[in-house]
Amino acid sequence: MSVNRCVCFISRLQRHFNSRTPRITTSSCHASSGSSLLQGQHRPGTVVWSRDVSSNSSSPKPPDTSLFVPVSLKADASADGGVGIELTQPLDKNELLKVLNRFYKRKEMQKLAADSGLDARLFHQAFISFRKYILEMTSLPADLHIILNDICCGAGHIDDIYPYFMRHAKHIFPMLDCMDDLRKISDLRVPANWYPEARAIQRKVIFHAGPTNSGKTYHAIQRYLAAKSGVYCGPLKLLAHEIFEKSNDAGVPCDLVTGEERTFVDPEGRAAGHVACTIEMCSVTTPYEVAVIDEIQMIRDPSRGWAWTRALLGLCAEEIHVCGEPAAIDFIKELMFTTGEEVEVHNYQRLTPFSILDHAVESLDNLRPGDCIVCFSKNDIYSISRQIEARGQECAVIYGSLPPGTKLSQAKKFNDPDDPCKILVATDAIGMGLNLSIKRIIFNSLVKPNVNEKGEKQMETISTSQALQIAGRAGRFSSKFKEGEVTTMHRDDLPVLKEILSHSVDPIETAGLHPTAEQIEMFAYHLPDATLSNLVDIFVSLSQVDGLYFVCNIDDFKFLADMIQHIPLNLRSRYVFCTAPINKKQPFVCTSFLKFARQFSRDEPLTFDWVCRHISWPLAPPKNIKDLVHLEAVHDVLDLYLWLSYRFMDMFPDTASIREIQRELDDIIQQGVRNITRLIRASDTTVTDPLQAQSNRHGQTGRGTGSTHFLTGSRGQRGQRASGQMMDSSLASRLVRDGLLTPDLLQQLQREWSKDQKQDNSSQRALDLEHQVNNKGKRKKKKK
Numbered sequence: 009m010s011v012n013r014c015v016c017f018i019s020r021l022q023r024h025f026n027s028r029t030p031r032i033t034t035s036s037c038h039a040s041s042g043s044s045l046l047q048g049q050h051r052p053g054t055v056v057w058s059r060d061v062s063s064n065s066s067s068p069k070p071p072d073t074s075l076f077v078p079v080s081l082k083a084d085a086s087a088d089g090g091v092g093i094e095l096t097q098p099l100d101k102n103e104l105l106k107v108l109n110r111f112y113k114r115k116e117m118q119k120l121a122a123d124s125g126l127d128a129r130l131f132h133q134a135f136i137s138f139r140k141y142i143l144e145m146t147s148l149p150a151d152l153h154i155i156l157n158d159i160c161c162g163a164g165h166i167d168d169i170y171p172y173f174m175r176h177a178k179h180i181f182p183m184l185d186c187m188d189d190l191r192k193i194s195d196l197r198v199p200a201n202w203y204p205e206a207r208a209i210q211r212k213v214i215f216h217a218g219p220t221n222s223g224k225t226y227h228a229i230q231r232y233l234a235a236k237s238g239v240y241c242g243p244l245k246l247l248a249h250e251i252f253e254k255s256n257d258a259g260v261p262c263d264l265v266t267g268e269e270r271t272f273v274d275p276e277g278r279a280a281g282h283v284a285c286t287i288e289m290c291s292v293t294t295p296y297e298v299a300v301i302d303e304i305q306m307i308r309d310p311s312r313g314w315a316w317t318r319a320l321l322g323l324c325a326e327e328i329h330v331c332g333e334p335a336a337i338d339f340i341k342e343l344m345f346t347t348g349e350e351v352e353v354h355n356y357q358r359l360t361p362f363s364i365l366d367h368a369v370e371s372l373d374n375l376r377p378g379d380c381i382v383c384f385s386k387n388d389i390y391s392i393s394r395q396i397e398a399r400g401q402e403c404a405v406i407y408g409s410l411p412p413g414t415k416l417s418q419a420k421k422f423n424d425p426d427d428p429c430k431i432l433v434a435t436d437a438i439g440m441g442l443n444l445s446i447k448r449i450i451f452n453s454l455v456k457p458n459v460n461e462k463g464e465k466q467m468e469t470i471s472t473s474q475a476l477q478i479a480g481r482a483g484r485f486s487s488k489f490k491e492g493e494v495t496t497m498h499r500d501d502l503p504v505l506k507e508i509l510s511h512s513v514d515p516i517e518t519a520g521l522h523p524t525a526e527q528i529e530m531f532a533y534h535l536p537d538a539t540l541s542n543l544v545d546i547f548v549s550l551s552q553v554d555g556l557y558f559v560c561n562i563d564d565f566k567f568l569a570d571m572i573q574h575i576p577l578n579l580r581s582r583y584v585f586c587t588a589p590i591n592k593k594q595p596f597v598c599t600s601f602l603k604f605a606r607q608f609s610r611d612e613p614l615t616f617d618w619v620c621r622h623i624s625w626p627l628a629p630p631k632n633i634k635d636l637v638h639l640e641a642v643h644d645v646l647d648l649y650l651w652l653s654y655r656f657m658d659m660f661p662d663t664a665s666i667r668e669i670q671r672e673l674d675d676i677i678q679q680g681v682r683n684i685t686r687l688i689r690a691s692d693t694t695v696t697d698p699l700q701a702q703s704n705r706h707g708q709t710g711r712g713t714g715s716t717h718f719l720t721g722s723r724g725q726r727g728q729r730a731s732g733q734m735m736d737s738s739l740a741s742r743l744v745r746d747g748l749l750t751p752d753l754l755q756q757l758q759r760e761w762s763k764d765q766k767q768d769n770s771s772q773r774a775l776d777l778e779h780q781v782n783n784k785g786k787r788k789k790k791k792k
Contacts, residue, residue, distance in 0.1 A: 070127075071546070071549050071550050074129065075545045075546050076130060079537045081180060097157065100160060104143065104160065107160060107166060108142065111170075121177070124184065125187055126181075126184070133181075134176065134177035134181065138176045142156070155168050182535060183534070183535055189534060190531065193527055193531060193547075195552050196557065198346075199321060203321055205292070205293055205295075206321065211328055212326065213330065213349050214327060214328070214352045214353075215340055216329060216332075216356065217332065217337055217353060217355050219357075219358050221358055221480055223356055223359055224331045224356045225300075225331045227356075232251075232298050235282075235296075237281040237295075237297045238282045238283075239282070239283050239294075240300045241285060241286075241287040241319050242287060243302065243306055243441075244286070245268075245269075245286055246442065248265075248266055248285055248286050249264060249266075249412070250441070252264040255284065261273045261280040263283045265284070266286045268647050268654075270654065288312075290323065292319070292322030292323055295324045298329065299327070299328050301320060301329070301330050302331050304330045304332035304333075304336050304340065307320070307339075307516065307519045307520065308516050308520065309520060309560075311561050313520020313560055314521050314560045317519040321343075333513055335473070335515050336515075339517060346556070360484065360485050360490050360491060361483070361492070362491065363492070364493075364495065364505065364506055365495040367499075368495055368496045368501065369497050372396055372399060375396065375431055376448065378430065378446060378489055379447065379448045380431075380432040380433075380450065381431070381432070381433045381434070382452060382478055383453065384436065384457070385453075386409075388453070391688075393433045394689070396431055401430070402427075402428050402431070403429060403433050404418040404421050404431070404432045405418060405432075405433050405434070405681055405684055406418050406437055406442070407434065407437055409591065409640050411640070411643045411670075413671070413674040413675075414678045419443070422444060422445070423445045436456070438478070445487035445489060446483070448482060448495065449478060450496065451501060451505060452497045453497075453501070454475075454505060454508070455468065455470070469508070470508065471508075471513075476509065476513065479494040479509065494509075518557055519556060519557050520558060522559070523548070525580060525584075528547065529579060539573055540573070540586065545566070548562065568586040569582070569586045575609045577605065584652075585604075585608075585652075589651065590644065594640075596641040596642070596645065603622060604648065611659075613660070614649065616665040619666060623645060625669060630677075630687055639676060643670065646666055646670040650670075
């Protein structure tokens with residue numbers, strides 16, 4: 009070995025002994041220039057206040073280190089070659105293992121590591137990796153080799169390992185070296201400063217507060233139509249489409265912008281002065297004279313609340329007209345105080361009264377024209393609609409997964425005074441976006457599935473706000489019924505409903521926030537080896553919000569991120585794909601999403617022919633409920649294509665053709681919904697519940713007599729009062745409904761249960777016989 013190389017390494021070791029500082033080979037982390045924007049750099053002259061900022065900045069919350077995934081180190085040969093061995097001697101692996109285990113047990117080292125960001129979990133993971141690295145590497149860096157040799161020979165202290173241990177820990181956990189920068193990027197305490205254009209003007213905020221059917225949105229829209237330019241932001245495509253049509257009918261040119269659609273009134277595609285959009289699609293950089301934000305109480309929604317926060321803080325409009333429940337007034341005032349903007353409140357009263365009846369309907373025989381039965385399960389809708397038509401009455405059906413065109417068609421059918429359909433069966437989808445002529449709202453249940461702020465699904469009683477939103481659809485101002493009525497289907501639900509409606513709506517206290525693509529990209533700059541799902545998890549873990557905000561649930565985002573993690577996509581494209589609004593409960597939609605991403609990653613355009621092959625177009629009218637559900641899923645897939653086409657126009661080029669077949673599909677679905685009872689009957693012949701059949705044979709009937717196997721919803725929750733056989737029946741129906749069991753498997757299980765029961769009975773009879781024989785023998789002995 010050359011003398012120059014020896015001198016070089018000896019001098020490096022000398023520097024190490026003098027300074028006791030580790031030699032870091034990775035580049036240090038620095039915040040990118042964009043992070044200053046995230047910290048709220050705003051224009052001179054604007055003042056933004058924040059609640060509880062000082063307390064949060066002094067003691068940032070510790071990160072959730074369970075989210076830190078160690079980076080795999082490449083087993084490259086050391087740049088020092090065998091210099092360490094040449095300068096000293098080969099290391100004894102057994103002795104090394106003893107030394108490393110002694111280092112691991114030293115409390116002083118654990119405390120030092122904790123001060124550097126390694127809690128007990130990370131310290132253990134880093135040590136396991138460090139030990140494996142030392143014991144399995146054929147050649148260690150010269151300085152580390154010499155230190156370990158000195159310790160093994162008794163010439164060094166075991167604590168000398170610490171700098172090298174920390175160097176290794178920062179290699180496998182790169183976030184330790186740039187934790188301060190990551191905290192700055194994920195600092196969400198002053199979101200108002202993210203919108204410098206809005207902060208540069210003095211906006212006037214008008215809150216139109218009132219219950220449903222009070223005219224609050226009407227007054228805001230009148231100001232919107234009178235303005236030179238304006239934007240309407242609504243929670244649903246149906247609402248945006250309604251304002252789009254209303255504006256153009258009034259002679260005010262208005263464009264329509266939703267996630268899946270762009271409609272320009274100008275033939276040459278020039279933007280009109282007015283635009284109606286879904287709230288996620290509103291522009292926070294375009295100046296307007298008037299902006300209308302509808303249903304502002306949804307700012308606290310666990311999943312979508314961030315869109316209302318973004319619109320309220322970011323819209324560049326001289327006047328912001330906010331419409332919603334009075335329960336949001338105080339919170340909006342407090343939120344606007346942080347931006348230095350005052351709130352003017354206009355209160356409205358309901359235009360037509362509604363009353364809570366003193367009696368429940370109790371039987372479908374007691375239905376009247378203008379009734380709407382509200383269910384929180386599609387299965388209940390299927391069952392009740394069939395029972396209604398079995399009584400010789402027609403009914404319309406509306407639920408959330410139906411295409412907008414089908415919903416409007418069913419609403420038109422119900423509203424038409426010349427149509428024989430006088431009954432509506434619907435989910436809470438009627439709470440927004442549809443004008444319906446309803447006399448009486450009938451709650452079939454007061455319990456619905458819900459997702460809490462943690463993303464956990466649970467069954468819970470509807471809130472006062474939800475009950476009022478639905479009940480308020482009775483007796484609309486513009487309908488033929490000038491007074492509304494509200495009641496329940498079942499007698500024991502009525503006092504519960506009265507109790508719910510007697511309470512005031514809980515005040516809104518927080519607004520939702522959501523990480524942006526730019527923030528995630530900056531995280532990825534610092535953590536290039538982390539997956540998108542892991543980046544978002546770490547972001548949320550480190551994020552700091554003041555008392556006015558919360559971070560929205562990101563489970564759907566992570567679900568999609570994990571689904572396409574194995575597909576090679578750049579970070580921005582991957583992020584866009586994961587924000588797609590899809591129904592993850594539909595397997596066909598998820599499969600299509602995966603295929604779209606895979607085709608996109610190959611840089612192969614998704615043509616009209618490719619999509620038609622995938623969905624097997626053309627499609628036949630549905631023959632049963634299963635076919636109808638599949639057609640709804642195909643409609644969602646076409647929606648997904650259109651949504652992606654506006655983000656990646658070159659890769660999803662056939663928008664017009666896809667929209668055309670989607671309209672045809674909507675007509676097919678409408679035809680199926682019009683014949684929904686026939687589809688249910690067809691489904692009954694192909695999918696039966698043997699446990700239900702056995703229950704009926706034994707004469708075990710419940711409240712839903714005559715119902716099909718689809719009736720497995722809220723009334724089944726009263727199963728504690730029923731027999732065990734009915735409990736089994738309800739469970740079997742739910743398993744079949746959710747796809748966890750097929751009818752064939754269910755029948756097979758029934759046969760096996762019957763067989764087991766027979767075997768148990770035979771065994772019991774044999775035991776009884778044996779017992780009798782033994783008893784006879786004992787009696788004979790006693791007689792002798």
